[in-house]
Amino acid sequence: MAFTWRSRIRVVDTDVSTRIHYSALFRHLEAAETEFLRSLGLEYSRWFDMGLSLPRVHVEADYLAPLGYDDEIDTDVRVDRIGESSLTLGFRVVKIDTGELAARGQLVGVCMDVQNGKSTPIPPVIREALEQVQPR
Amino acid sequence: MAFTWRSRIRVVDTDVSTRIHYSALFRHLEAAETEFLRSLGLEYSRWFDMGLSLPRVHVEADYLAPLGYDDEIDTDVRVDRIGESSLTLGFRVVKIDTGELAARGQLVGVCMDVQNGKSTPIPPVIREALEQVQPR
Amino acid sequence: MAFTWRSRIRVVDTDVSTRIHYSALFRHLEAAETEFLRSLGLEYSRWFDMGLSLPRVHVEADYLAPLGYDDEIDTDVRVDRIGESSLTLGFRVVKIDTGELAARGQLVGVCMDVQNGKSTPIPPVIREALEQVQPR
Amino acid sequence: MAFTWRSRIRVVDTDVSTRIHYSALFRHLEAAETEFLRSLGLEYSRWFDMGLSLPRVHVEADYLAPLGYDDEIDTDVRVDRIGESSLTLGFRVVKIDTGELAARGQLVGVCMDVQNGKSTPIPPVIREALEQVQPR
Numbered sequence: 001m002a003f004t005w006r007s008r009i010r011v012v013d014t015d016v017s018t019r020i021h022y023s024a025l026f027r028h029l030e031a032a033e034t035e036f037l038r039s040l041g042l043e044y045s046r047w048f049d050m051g052l053s054l055p056r057v058h059v060e061a062d063y064l065a066p067l068g069y070d071d072e073i074d075t076d077v078r079v080d081r082i083g084e085s086s087l088t089l090g091f092r093v094v095k096i097d098t099g100e101l102a103a104r105g106q107l108v109g110v111c112m113d114v115q116n117g118k119s120t121p122i123p124p125v126i127r128e129a130l131e132q133v134q135p136r
Numbered sequence: 137m138a139f140t141w142r143s144r145i146r147v148v149d150t151d152v153s154t155r156i157h158y159s160a161l162f163r164h165l166e167a168a169e170t171e172f173l174r175s176l177g178l179e180y181s182r183w184f185d186m187g188l189s190l191p192r193v194h195v196e197a198d199y200l201a202p203l204g205y206d207d208e209i210d211t212d213v214r215v216d217r218i219g220e221s222s223l224t225l226g227f228r229v230v231k232i233d234t235g236e237l238a239a240r241g242q243l244v245g246v247c248m249d250v251q252n253g254k255s256t257p258i259p260p261v262i263r264e265a266l267e268q269v270q271p272r
Numbered sequence: 273m274a275f276t277w278r279s280r281i282r283v284v285d286t287d288v289s290t291r292i293h294y295s296a297l298f299r300h301l302e303a304a305e306t307e308f309l310r311s312l313g314l315e316y317s318r319w320f321d322m323g324l325s326l327p328r329v330h331v332e333a334d335y336l337a338p339l340g341y342d343d344e345i346d347t348d349v350r351v352d353r354i355g356e357s358s359l360t361l362g363f364r365v366v367k368i369d370t371g372e373l374a375a376r377g378q379l380v381g382v383c384m385d386v387q388n389g390k391s392t393p394i395p396p397v398i399r400e401a402l403e404q405v406q407p408r
Numbered sequence: 409m410a411f412t413w414r415s416r417i418r419v420v421d422t423d424v425s426t427r428i429h430y431s432a433l434f435r436h437l438e439a440a441e442t443e444f445l446r447s448l449g450l451e452y453s454r455w456f457d458m459g460l461s462l463p464r465v466h467v468e469a470d471y472l473a474p475l476g477y478d479d480e481i482d483t484d485v486r487v488d489r490i491g492e493s494s495l496t497l498g499f500r501v502v503k504i505d506t507g508e509l510a511a512r513g514q515l516v517g518v519c520m521d522v523q524n525g526k527s528t529p530i531p532p533v534i535r536e537a538l539e540q541v542q543p544r
Contacts, residue, residue, distance in 0.1 A: 008303075008306075010299065010302055010303055010306065011151050011152060011153075011157065011302060011306070011316075012151060012157050012159060012298075012299050012302055014151045014152035015147050015148060015150045015151060015152075016147060016150035016151075016154045016204070016205045017147075017461055017463060018152045018154070019463065021147065021148050022434070022464040022467055023148060023431050023434040023435065023438075023467075026284075026430070026431040026434075027282065027284050027431065030282055030283060030284055030431075031280075031282055034280075034282065034283070034342070043342065044283075044341070044342070045342060053425055055425060055427065055471065055474075056430040056471055057470065057471050057472075058468070058469070058470050058471070059430055059431075059468065059469055060466070060467065060468035060469075061466070061467055061468075062465065062466050063463070063464055063465050063466070064465075066463075066525070068152070069152045069316070070306075070315065070316070070317060117474070144439075144442075146435065146438055146439055146442065147438060147442070147452075148434075148435050148438055153325055153327060155327065158298070158328040158331055159295050159298040159299065159302075159331075162294070162295040162298075162420075163295065163418065163420050166295075166418055166419060166420055167416075167418055170416075170418065170419070170478070179478065180419075180477070180478070181478060189289055191289060191291065191335070191338075192294040192335055193334065193335050193336075194332070194333070194334050194335070195294055195295075195332065195333055196330070196331065196332035196333075197330070197331055197332070198329065198330050199327070199328055199329050199330070200329075202327075202389070205452070206442070206451065206452070206453060253338070283423050283424060283425075283429065284423060284429050284431060286423045286424035287419050287420060287422045287423060287424075288419060288422035288423075288426045288476070288477045289419075290424045290426070293419065293420050295420060340424070341424045
């Protein structure tokens with residue numbers, strides 16, 4: 001059951017090619033990720049309150065169709081994998097007006113103890129909420 | 137006696153207009169500001185070590201000539217004003233290949249005590265170093 | 273009669289100070305500006321269709337109260353001044369949870385003929401729509 | 409024979425975690441890529457003059473050691489693969505003060521005919537210059 005976040009490509013997201021700058025896509029993925037986690041009651045303030053953060057260890061994206069200024073997009077977020085301490089989220093970005101799959105992305109974060117800067121197991125309360133929405 | 141920082145407009149700095157996005161100029165001003173302060177021995181790590189930071193309270197910029205992808209620029213930094221707790225830095229951005237004044241900017245920061253989040257006088261050691269390079 | 277745009281401060285908007293980076297505010301002002309113009313039927317695609325664009329000649333912002341990660345803000349947009357070829361928009365950013373005025377901003381654009389890169393009078397159809405919402 | 413580009417993590421590159429925001433790394437990779445191509449006489453203006461551009465179809469990065477404000481980094485660029493129309497560049501980011509490998513990245517671009525927006529073979533003059541520096 002995917003979560004979807006709608007946003008628009010802004011001027012600041014574009015570059016001299018007249019299309020989106022590849023790095024700007026990550027701002028949209030981040031908004032989608034944040035709202036996805038909030039929808040599960042797992043907003044980052046909860047992680048911080050538990051002394052945890054989720055730094056990225058890997059990110060990637062494929063650009064499949066051009067996105068340009070003012071294009072509206074829907075970003076689907078899903079849980080790809082829950083490891084001992086890692087969390088992999090997958091993203092699909094659809095261009096609203098054509099229905100095209102415009103981009104795909106994946107972010108891998110590692111649950112980190114903010115005190116010592118080391119990875120730590122994802123707490124059960126977070127794991128269980130994520131498992132509930134993980135595709136089977 | 138102005139400090140000058142050279143940089144280049146990158147793809148990510150441009151937008152669909154094919155010119156620099158106005159907000160991208162501030163990344164170049166920030167690099168110039170950081171290196172200017174370092175040249176005076178006032179890099180931000182020193183401020184942090186004294187429990188201080190310098191949040192912006194006002195920023196502004198004028199855009200006088202178009203800047204585009206790969207243009208090289210020289211950013212001059214000068215101390216415009218040293219208040220009790222505020223510091224105003226002025227910037228002039230010259231496009232190298234034409235010598236045109238392409239932009240002007242001004243940043244006003246306030247010396248803040250990180251502990252309580254309140255403004256605090258600029259310490260003498262910082263004030264004196266800034267006064268040495270302040271135009272008369 | 274102000275137009276209001278709601279958004280949230282994202283991780284990418286923050287910096288090592290733990291607060292918003294001053295330049296990130298401009299991304300939020302831009303979204304507000306774009307949606308304000310769209311609400312008047314003046315989306316930038318219409319300007320482009322008329323061979324026009326609206327490059328910035330001046331921008332400024334005041335930062336009045338700290339904004340941090342995940343803070344929700346309302347950005348009010350109003351027409352401050354319509355010149356022969358210049359348009360000045362004013363912004364007020366309110367932090368939702370406290371009701372504080374967190375920032376103010378102003379953007380001055382100049383109507384430009386894309387063909388020759390020179391300023392040109394704002395066309396009557398745009399001017400009239402802007403005048404309708406200009407505060408008196 | 410790798411090309412190396414030195415840069416510094418700026419305030420705008422960091423986020424509330426006090427470390428670099430993962431997307432900011434791509435600005436440094438882009439500067440390194442641009443200067444690498446310039447060192448081969450293949451600056452993007454030459455591509456544009458031939459009616460070509462090089463939009464990204466895939467990007468990825470691994471984050472191996474924390475990077476924070478003011479850290480100096482060396483970014484090595486190498487040609488990983490030259491396809492019929494695709495070009496894969498690889499990046500290694502070393503933190504100067506510790507010598508640690510802090511990040512790795514890969515960008516895949518596709519040579520595009522700007523006129524029709526379709527992929528087109530990399531011209532021999534570009535291919536040959538890239539092959540000269542490709543590791544064997």
